[in-house]
Amino acid sequence: MKNKTKLENRGTFTGKIGFVLAAAGSAVGLGNIWRFPYLAAEYGGGIFLLVYLLLAVTLGFALMAAEILIGRKTGLSAVSAFKKLDGRFSFLGSLASIIPVIILPYYCVIGGWVMKYSATFAFGEMNAAAADGYFTEFISNPIQPIGWFLLFLGVTAVVVLFGVEKGVERVSKIMMPILVVMVLGVSVYVLCQPGAIEGVKYYLVPDFNNFKATTILAAMGQLFYSMSLAMGIMITYGSYMKKDVNVESSVHNIEIFDTGIAFLAGLMIVPAVFATQGVEMAKGPGLMFIVLPKVFAKMPGGAVIGFIFFALVFFAAITSSISLMETVVSIVKDKFKLGRKLSCAIVLAICLILGIPSALSNGEGILSGFKIIGFGFLDFCDFASNSVLMPIVALITCIFIGYVLKPKALIEEAEAEGNTFKAKRLFTVVIKYVAPICIVLILAFSILEACGILTV
Ligand code: PFF
Numbered sequence: 001m002k003n004k005t006k007l008e009n010r011g012t013f014t015g016k017i018g019f020v021l022a023a024a025g026s027a028v029g030l031g032n033i034w035r036f037p038y039l040a041a042e043y044g045g046g047i048f049l050l051v052y053l054l055l056a057v058t059l060g061f062a063l064m065a066a067e068i069l070i071g072r073k074t075g076l077s078a079v080s081a082f083k084k085l086d087g088r089f090s091f092l093g094s095l096a097s098i099i100p101v102i103i104l105p106y107y108c109v110i111g112g113w114v115m116k117y118s119a120t121f122a123f124g125e126m127n128a129a130a131a132d133g134y135f136t137e138f139i140s141n142p143i144q145p146i147g148w149f150l151l152f153l154g155v156t157a158v159v160v161l162f163g164v165e166k167g168v169e170r171v172s173k174i175m176m177p178i179l180v181v182m183v184l185g186v187s188v189y190v191l192c193q194p195g196a197i198e199g200v201k202y203y204l205v206p207d208f209n210n211f212k213a214t215t216i217l218a219a220m221g222q223l224f225y226s227m228s229l230a231m232g233i234m235i236t237y238g239s240y241m242k243k244d245v246n247v248e249s250s251v252h253n254i255e256i257f258d259t260g261i262a263f264l265a266g267l268m269i270v271p272a273v274f275a276t277q278g279v280e281m282a283k284g285p286g287l288m289f290i291v292l293p294k295v296f297a298k299m300p301g302g303a304v305i306g307f308i309f310f311a312l313v314f315f316a317a318i319t320s321s322i323s324l325m326e327t328v329v330s331i332v333k334d335k336f337k338l339g340r341k342l343s344c345a346i347v348l349a350i351c352l353i354l355g356i357p358s359a360l361s362n363g364e365g366i367l368s369g370f371k372i373i374g375f376g377f378l379d380f381c382d383f384a385s386n387s388v389l390m391p392i393v394a395l396i397t398c399i400f401i402g403y404v405l406k407p408k409a410l411i412e413e414a415e416a417e418g419n420t421f422k423a424k425r426l427f428t429v430v431i432k433y434v435a436p437i438c439i440v441l442i443l444a445f446s447i448l449e450a451c452g453i454l455t456v
Pocket of ligand 1: 026027028029030031032100225226227228231233320321323324327
């Protein structure tokens with residue numbers, strides 16, 4: 001059974017708190033601290049935030065509940081779960097399984113960037129990191145990003161191979177609350193800087209002129225990514241959930257945790273862009289790495305705070321990359337009926353094949369000229385998984401639950417052992433109508449927009 005080893009190790013996670021923490025450990029990662037703020041900055045600030053929140057309480061809630069319930073009902077992970085429910089839909093589990101395979105390699109590249117920044121601060125080179133051009137120079141270098149990528153990948157692989165997740169989880173239970181406090185502290189500091197208030201307005205007040213179809217697509221992809229949805233992960237987690245745990249309130253807790261951290265990270269980074277760079281926004285994946293060192297360099301005690309901050313982000317990232325790698329290893333193990341060590345070796349090989357070009361495709365890197373439909377390799381992997389595959393998997397999942405399995409089957413599962421499921425009407429309406437219609441429209445508009453046929 002997929003992910004059995006990992007989740008068996010979590011034998012103590014029998015109750016609700018254990019389940020919520022395990023799921024949140026997978027959910028809270030680079031998606032919240034690195035990806036969410038740069039997307040918010042890029043896609044119109046307040047309008048992105050509004051769309052994201054609306055999607056989180058409807059689509060995010062319904063899909064996360066659905067995945068957990070499928071897992072709990074069948075007691076199986078994605079591929080076998082869909083097969084058991086309806087043989088015609090076993091392809092859906094396989095399709096969902098491709099997604100973490102695409103995400104893991106480039107996740108480790110970004111994880112490597114975080115490690116590099118922790119080291120830079122540790123060696124007292126904060127001012128160098130805060131200088132203009134430092135980040136571009138680093139990601140354009142032919143060797144450095146690969147070295148850091150290999151280091152991050154290596155640490156992830158050691159943990160997965162030797163099964164020391166328990167230790168990591170214990171440490172991250174202490175680290176995560178500290179991270180939240182630090183993000184809060186840095187946001188307060190940033191908000192007191194001259195010029196930051198403009199950024200707060202940009203981040204919090206929706207401007208409908210900034211609205212585009214791709215805003216919704218980006219927000220939806222981010223929602224799936226951040227909550228580890230549409231890739232079968234929550235099905236596996238659900239398969240280890242006890243029947244007497246309330247699914248509805250667990251989902252609410254995970255959502256509040258995940259969205260809260262993303263919101264705060266945005267509140268820390270977006271106004272900082274305005275304070276340090278003026279309105280001239282530094283867009284794209286480098287945002288956190290370009291803006292935060294400048295903020296720390298101005299802060300009293302910034303060198304130490306900056307080091308602690310990047311070390312904490314590293315922890316959040318490593319817990320997520322471990323859960324990603326565990327998933328991919330178990331997919332390979334089940335699919336090809338291989339041992340754990342050999343499966344790990346194959347996953348490492350896949351990571352190298354996809355991760356090295358990702359590490360070289362940024363800035364002025366040697367592969368930066370190599371574009372797939374206009375995207376560099378790392379951005380293409382991100383786009384293909386988040387904006388194409390995840391919406392497709394989510395769409396087919398909704399159609400399957402809405403019209404083949406029927407929402408009632410999952411509602412009954414949610415209400416097992418006297419539990420309540422208050423939002424069952426919302427759940428049914430979202431799964432049957434809102435989600436499929438939205439996803440189809442969003443995909444269609446985005447394709448038209450991407451092809452330049454539609455300009456909104
Ligand atoms: N949700 C994680 C993040 O926001 O960083 C990314 C992720 C981790 C996705 C683990 C999937 C997963 F299994």
